[in-house]
Amino acid sequence: MTRHRSAYAAALLLAGLTALTAGCSGDDEAGPAPEDAGTASTSASATAGASAGVTAGASAGTTATPARLVAERNGSGASCLERVRRGDRYTVHDPTLVAEGDVTITRVDAAPSDGTVALLEDQQVVTVTSEEGFGPGVAIGEEWPIRGDAVLRRKTDWAARGPLVGREVADGERILPLLGFRVAATDVVVEGVDITYEGADGVPQTVRAAVGTRVAAGAC
Numbered sequence: 001m002t003r004h005r006s007a008y009a010a011a012l013l014l015a016g017l018t019a020l021t022a023g024c025s026g027d028d029e030a031g032p033a034p035e036d037a038g039t040a041s042t043s044a045s046a047t048a049g050a051s052a053g054v055t056a057g058a059s060a061g062t063t064a065t066p067a068r069l070v071a072e073r074n075g076s077g078a079s080c081l082e083r084v085r086r087g088d089r090y091t092v093h094d095p096t097l098v099a100e101g102d103v104t105i106t107r108v109d110a111a112p113s114d115g116t117v118a119l120l121e122d123q124q125v126v127t128v129t130s131e132e133g134f135g136p137g138v139a140i141g142e143e144w145p146i147r148g149d150a151v152l153r154r155k156t157d158w159a160a161r162g163p164l165v166g167r168e169v170a171d172g173e174r175i176l177p178l179l180g181f182r183v184a185a186t187d188v189v190v191e192g193v194d195i196t197y198e199g200a201d202g203v204p205q206t207v208r209a210a211v212g213t214r215v216a217a218g219a220c
Contacts, residue, residue, distance in 0.1 A: 067101025
């Protein structure tokens with residue numbers, strides 16, 4: 001009897017150990033493997049780097065506002081010149097333009113462009129130093145290039161005047177074109193000049209420096 005009980009007890013003990021071992025093995029397969037500390041740190045860094053890359057890409061993709069020249073209103077009405085003959089010289093300083101961003105003036109064209117108004121060579125420009133606006137100056141037969149009167153000398157950097165085409169205008173700078181025309185017809189409206197310029201992006205844009213002066217052979 002003793003030997004039989006010992007064999008039975010041994011069989012029970014072996015079955016229990018087998019079941020316990022099988023249960024531990026199943027727990028190991030179902031549970032997540034512990035994450036290595038180095039791997040976790042690398043993963044966090046990669047996530048942060050990806051987020052930073054998305055932010056930088058969004059910022060780089062933002063389109064900046066293009067630089068431009070804007071004509072300021074001087075509050076004066078258009079002029080009318082009476083008894084002007086065909087071929088007479090007509091000079092004017094008007095209007096003031098302000099730069100929003102750095103620009104470079106590349107071209108100037110008469111408006112209208114139908115041949116009734118021709119631009120004189122050596123178009124010039126000065127920087128406006130006065131915050132106060134001032135009306136246009138208009139003359140017929142005046143010597144060209146234009147001579148500065150008391151107003152121009154007082155409200156502009158007259159000594160630093162130079163060519164209009166090629167002029168680099170800094171952000172916030174106010175400039176005054178000095179324009180010269182020769183009229184090939186009478187009873188025509190000299191609209192002004194179309195000024196072409198470029199910003200840092202190299203894209204050409206055009207602004208009209210409006211004059212709006214009527215040239216008449218008789219009374220206006």
